[in-house]
Amino acid sequence: MQRYFVAPEQFRDGAITITGEDAHHAARVMRMKPDEEIIVCDGAGRSVKAVVIEVSPLEIRAKAIEVLAQDSEPAWQITIAQGLPKGDKMELVIQKGTEIGASSFVPFESERVIVQYDGKKEAKRIERWGKIAKEAAEQAHRHTIPTIESVKSWRQMLATIEQYDLALFCYEREGADAHGRGIAKAVREWKASRNINNEFVQDDVSPRILLMVGPEGGFSEREAVEVEAAGAVLVGLGKRILRTETAGLVGLTCLLYESGEMEGA
Structure with a gap:
């Protein structure tokens, strides 16, 4: 239908x-x-x-x-903040992220962004991204279309962190050789600190979670220090280095699993 x-x-x-x-x-x-x-x-x-x-x-x-029942939307509102990637990679992130269950997308500039951002083309680009999100939402039988915000600067991105219940910063050093904290551990610690269980979350609240992913060159140490000072948690996505268009989708799937999305009836 x-x-x-x-x-x-x-x-x-x-x-x-x-x-x-x-x-x-x-x-x-x-x-x-x-x-x-x-x-x-x-x-x-x-x-x-x-x-x-x-x-x-x-x-x-x-x-x-x-x-019809509103039964296809995730319990957690997850925003993928994506460092501007090259080419049409952002389109892939939006399409697949919408299918998986992201609630919104925030493209942003960071130190190692390679692409030259052109503000004059932003309106047309946001329009195209919105169309991709709409078509993906229809295909995935979602009840809402994820929002896509205008491109933010690094400083603007830092200022939004406090708006979320949990902000996760995907940093490759946290994953290499099990150097630091994995995303699953970070989320479980957060859930324990908030006394959150999956049934409670689905019935009564809808936590807002920010997942920050770097561009092709990743994040710098300076950015990691600044984002942690702003309240984000540094996390790894495993021992392997993921492409920028892959990292956000892996992180999103991990979050939905931890929310109870994959448990079934």
């Missing part, structure tokens, strides 16, 4: 309107017909099964017939 995201204003009193590229794709590519059933989410916590009433390349009209 096809899944679509619409803005809240396109979803009123059970009447749903799908426009733009989604309407064109549904009408021309999917050959949608009246009386077909679809799933529609407004990205703000409402998902329904709907029946199509009218189809055109400009607009699809549908009517909600059943409210």
